[in-house]
Amino acid sequence: MDADRYNSLSYKQTCSYHEKLRESVFRTVEKDFDALGIRLSEISFKDANEANSWKKLWSKPERAASWDWVRLYNEYRGRGGARRFDMAIRRSGALHGLCYGMMERNRLVLRLHALERSPVNHELAGKVLDITLYAADLYATINGAHEIWLCDPVSPAHTRLYQSKGYSPVTNWRDDVTHLMLRLK
Incomplete structure (x- = not known):
């Protein structure tokens, strides 16, 4: 959808546009990763609650994300919820990533603010990030974005992992990594 037409949408129409777009992206990604048997959906309150329990389950605490998934759920459903990109990844009914x-x-940048995989459901370990980045790239490209940003990496190990992708x-003036960027073609 071109910028002029998009900018003329009402809030309700914008919500509907992005909801349909997310659904389309989810179904495409499920087909493209068919061999994994994944199911994608928007994040539910139940998903957010489950993900909050993950903090204490990581064997290495430095791998645990610091965000509060329930707070994020409420924020993303509230302000600016129309343009949100939220995704829950399931396999065989188990939550594997958010x-x-x-x-x-x-619509020039898609910012990914929170990304985490389950520390207990290991069948998709090493694949949650690939699935998420693939879906984000598709969503951003359809929206005409020029860049995807992975904001506030959890640790230097996460920064290296994102660089490998x-x-x-x-970096900021203190040489701290604020985000990682991918320019889209």
Whole structure:
């Protein structure tokens, strides 16, 4: 959808547009990763609650994300919820990963603010990130975005992992990585 037409949508129409777009992306990704038997959906309150329990289950505490999934659930459903990118990844009914992101108002950047995989459901370990980044790339590309940002990496190990996927670190004046960026073609 071109920018002029998109900008003329009402809030309700914008919500509907992004909801249909997320559904389309989910079904496409499920087909493209068919061999894994995954099911994608928007994040539910139940998913957010379950993910909050993951913090204490990580064998290495530095791998645990610091965000509060229930708080994020409420924030993303509230302000700016129309342009959100949220995704829960399931296999055989078990929750394996979650991601929250948001398209910038101008739709040039998709920011992924929270991304985590389950420390207990290991069947998709090593694949949750690939599935998420593939879905985010598809969603961003359809929206006409120029970049995807992975914001506030949890640890230096996460930064290295994201770099291995083609993302470039962006630092602040203290040389701290604020986010990693991928320019879309």
